[in-house]
Amino acid sequence: MSDRPEKPGVTVREVMDQDLAAIHAIYDHHVRHGLGSFEEVPPTLEEMTRRCTATREAGLPYLVATLEDEVVGYAYAGFFHPRSAYRFCLEDSVYVSHAAHGRGVGSALLSELLTRCEAGPWRQMIALVGDSDNQGSIALHRRFGFTHQGVIEACGFKFGRWVDAVIMQRALNEGDTTLPDAGQLQTPG
Structure with missing residues (x-):
């Protein structure tokens, strides 16, 4: 998993x-x-620096995408929930600069993020997509094997209106078809 071009001009590192x-x-x-x-x-x-440092210290990937040496997007994985039983479940975050939409940046980031997460012990990846109308993010996740799990209706209020959250999920590694290695089964703490 070296830093490599994902699409002509897009590099993820x-x-x-x-x-x-x-x-x-x-x-x-x-x-x-x-x-x-x-x-x-x-x-x-x-605060953004603190969040990035915490993600990296947890051993989780934090990536950037560049076009012609300019950072045009970023993605990272975080734990879906802090309780120990969720330790094999991650949540992804992918953000692309407004100017770089439609140039393959999101695909390059999500592809590499999934590759790096599958190199670890994790078994599920959750996407919480803000806004049911966010068809770009929903389509991106669908292209990478995420399936629709549900909608939490009107759970957010932003810009003077109620906003849904779309839940999507994708198995990592063997998903739930096998148990984690014996050393990973012990409850932390």
Whole structure:
């Protein structure tokens, strides 16, 4: 799993400290103008840096996509829920700059994120897609084998309206067809 071009011009690689300002700008735009995130106030650069560090310290992938050496998107995996029984279940997050939509950036990011997650012990990946009308994100996840699991209706309120969350899921590795290795079965803590 080396850093490699995913589509002509799109390269996906591990995040570096110098990428965080671009990541912050991409997320700031999504928070202020989109429904993919249910945050209403963009976090500071310091908070985004803290979140990135925590993800990486947990041993989870945090990736950026570049076009001509410019960061145009990012993706990471986080634990779906902090309770120990969820330790084999991840949630993905994929954000693409407004200017790079439709250029294969989301596909390149999600493809590499799934590859890296399947190199670990995890068995399920959840996508919580903000807004039932977010057809781009729903289609992206569907292309990579995610299936529709349900909709939590009107669970968010943003931009003066109620917003749904679409739940999608994809097995990683053997999914639920086998048990994790014996060493992974012990409850942490």
